Amino acid sequence: MAKKFITELKRTHTCGELTLAEVGQDVVLMGWGMRRRDHGGLIFVDLRDRTGITQVVFNPQDAGGAHDEAHQIRSEYCLALKGLVRRRPAGQDNDKLITGQIEVVVEHFEILGPSQTPPFMLEEWVEVNENVRLRYRYLDLRRPEMYKNLLLRHQTAQAARGHLNGQGFLEVETPFLTRSTPEGARDFLVPSRLSRGSFYALPQSPQLFKQLLMVGGVERYYQIARCFRDEDLRADRQPEFTQIDLEMSFVCEDDVMELTEGLVAAIVEAAGQTMPRPVPRLTYAQAMERFGLDAPDVRFGLELVDVADLVGDAEFKLFKEAVAKGNMVKALNGKGMAVLSRKDLDDLTAFVGTYGAKGLAWVKIKEGLEWQSPIAKFFSAEHQQRLNERLAATEGDILFFGADTPKVVCESLGRLRLELSRRFELTKGAPLTFCWVTHFPLLEYDPEAKRWVAMHHPFTSPSPEDLPLLESEPGQVRARAYDLVLNGSEIGGGSIRIHTQQMQQKLFEALGIDAEEATEKFGFLLEALTFGAPPHGGLALGFDRLVAILAGQPSIREVIAFPKTQKGTCPLTGAPGKVDQVQLLELGLRVEKTS
RNA sequence: GGGGGCGUAGCUCAGUUUGGUUAGAGCGCCGGCCUGUCACGCCGGAGGCCGCGAGUUCGAGCCUCGUCGUCCCCGCCA
Numbered sequence A: 001m002a003k004k005f006i007t008e009l010k011r012t013h014t015c016g017e018l019t020l021a022e023v024g025q026d027v028v029l030m031g032w033g034m035r036r037r038d039h040g041g042l043i044f045v046d047l048r049d050r051t052g053i054t055q056v057v058f059n060p061q062d063a064g065g066a067h068d069e070a071h072q073i074r075s076e077y078c079l080a081l082k083g084l085v086r087r088r089p090a091g092q093d094n095d096k097l098i099t100g101q102i103e104v105v106v107e108h109f110e111i112l113g114p115s116q117t118p119p120f121m122l123e124e125w126v127e128v129n130e131n132v133r134l135r136y137r138y139l140d141l142r143r144p145e146m147y148k149n150l151l152l153r154h155q156t157a158q159a160a161r162g163h164l165n166g167q168g169f170l171e172v173e174t175p176f177l178t179r180s181t182p183e184g185a186r187d188f189l190v191p192s193r194l195s196r197g198s199f200y201a202l203p204q205s206p207q208l209f210k211q212l213l214m215v216g217g218v219e220r221y222y223q224i225a226r227c228f229r230d231e232d233l234r235a236d237r238q239p240e241f242t243q244i245d246l247e248m249s250f251v252c253e254d255d256v257m258e259l260t261e262g263l264v265a266a267i268v269e270a271a272g273q274t275m276p277r278p279v280p281r282l283t284y285a286q287a288m289e290r291f292g293l294d295a296p297d298v299r300f301g302l303e304l305v306d307v308a309d310l311v312g313d314a315e316f317k318l319f320k321e322a323v324a325k326g327n328m329v330k331a332l333n334g335k336g337m338a339v340l341s342r343k344d345l346d347d348l349t350a351f352v353g354t355y356g357a358k359g360l361a362w363v364k365i366k367e368g369l370e371w372q373s374p375i376a377k378f379f380s381a382e383h384q385q386r387l388n389e390r391l392a393a394t395e396g397d398i399l400f401f402g403a404d405t406p407k408v409v410c411e412s413l414g415r416l417r418l419e420l421s422r423r424f425e426l427t428k429g430a431p432l433t434f435c436w437v438t439h440f441p442l443l444e445y446d447p448e449a450k451r452w453v454a455m456h457h458p459f460t461s462p463s464p465e466d467l468p469l470l471e472s473e474p475g476q477v478r479a480r481a482y483d484l485v486l487n488g489s490e491i492g493g494g495s496i497r498i499h500t501q502q503m504q505q506k507l508f509e510a511l512g513i514d515a516e517e518a519t520e521k522f523g524f525l526l527e528a529l530t531f532g533a534p535p536h537g538g539l540a541l542g543f544d545r546l547v548a549i550l551a552g553q554p555s556i557r558e559v560i561a562f563p564k565t566q567k568g569t570c571p572l573t574g575a576p577g578k579v580d581q582v583q584l585l586e587l588g589l590r591v592e593k594t595s
Numbered sequence B: 001g002g003g004g005g006c007g008u009a010g011c012u013c014a015g016u017u018u019g020g021u022u023a024g025a026g027c028g029c030c031g032g033c034c035u036g037u038c039a040c041g042c043c044g045g046a047g048g049c050c051g052c053g054a055g056u057u058c059g060a061g062c063c064u065c066g067u068c069g070u071c072c073c074c075g076c077c078a
Helices: A064-070 A130-135 A144-166 A207-215 A253-270 A284-291 A317-324 A342-353 A381-390 A406-423 A501-510 A515-528 A543-550 A581-587
Strands: A026-038 A043-049 A052-058 A078-087 A102-113 A189-191 A199-201 A220-228 A240-249 A281-283 A328-334 A361-365 A398-404 A434-438 A443-446 A451-454 A481-486 A489-496 A536-542
Touching (some): A043 A078, A064 A102, A144 A240, A144 A253, A207 A220, A207 A240, A207 A515, A207 A536, A240 A253, A240 A543, A253 A481, A253 A489, A253 A543, A281 A284, A284 A406, A284 A434, A317 A398, A328 A406, A342 A406, A489 A543, A501 A515, A536 A543
Antiparallel strands (some): A043 A052, A240 A536, A361 A398, A434 A481, A481 A489, A489 A536
């Protein structure tokens, strides 16, 4: 009587490890049947588990019973089998498989779990609609690529924990059910049954709690924390996402940045890649000036160049007026990109239009540095020559110009720069490229709310030397904040926090939050700051984004086991769903029909 | 809230430009044959609310309007 699988017969090997070394051994494998190749006589099945694939053979001469039963095996049947590892016959090796020199001759097997015909083939060469994948995510996850992503996520998370543990950090959990605070993103709310009419909010980040942990003398805290923001989704934004959140007492900017570099290096190494250090630093002002964006992709050139001083007296009205108004006129040189067609240029014009640019002036540089452009006639030979020089133009280049408010010029040319690099594959094969962006503005003006709002968050410390400007020129005050940028994506950000009540109150005032509201919403923080709060600062890494980049994936959904669609739904569970009327009654809620 | 792409067999797609008989392909699936395959091969077969709803028309997968789903982007995301 054959022994029973699972209880008596234990798995001896995985499907990704058997080689010539095990030839002659009896082994027990468990996994999923992939392709069945039935030759009438011989039957081959590729058995797959999370480690790889092993070819198993059912031979009527070796084990007739097993061979007969093997006809039942279909795609994605969960199987256990016992058999003999055998070298494959000469010339039958499969060099695509690590296990390709051997095969397992099945003595007997058991179907642990039969499967319906899968809704899609679990083959890497089959591209399947994402909605179908999410509907059957548990099948999608069986694909080696998805397992690889989860494995990478696990390994990098462990590397982060290991590194921070080694640096004296404590992993502390903070509440999911907390209170809603003004500022920032829209909260997810959770109605309270015990306090009818009151609501918890899910945390947008553990920001306030980690500061309270510093007041609590924890000194070094971290958490791989889930965060919730009820805003519209993108390829790199989910309603719930994960941060590696950390905070340290008795530190300044350099301390946090240095610690972070060590942490990220450990993560990158766990992913089998390398991180060049030290990470270069740019100020916010430099980033905007050279790249137009606060998260610059510094893997390639195409930098923005100020040309306002060269075009103010040219005949071209658009530039002339911009200069007269004190607006910005900038250009970038698309090196060797004069091959762009008229249609390409129309597309690019529409592209910058989405960022508010009213047009896109371009100049193709021909033989003898001659201009070919709709606007060439408005520029004298001298103007053309000076612009050529400023932009280092040579034959085959194309110059792009933007003239508008600084916001529009920076954003449109900054995005144009990225779009050109995408079209011309300028970052192909480039190594991971990090940079820090520092000295962010503390505040930015919100024209809709007609008030100043915190660029980072309201707990960020202003640069001491800029403090005198807080009332007179709030926009000029710099923050003790820093962002970590990888390949043009913001993957982390943090700051030195305010640790005195006086300063925190001052900031609330600057934000137009009056004393009463500040006390009501943030009183607990203000109070905590009066009990010997240590200077402290920290940072949070966008873990999903970081892992997605390390995995070479275009969307963070690929590195999240059960992500949401762009509408925030889950095709697998059907969330969000309706709830029972009784549940609503208990909570004192009534749903109104929308008009 | 806005702009754009997609929606046809289980999956991936063609067919829509120029409306016209019974809507196709590959893979998968089912049945048969096959002892060295490995994305096996050969033969046969089943499988369709052309997302949904109105409209135009003698006639709609194809044109119009609406709607739903999904993806990308803008706004939004301290």
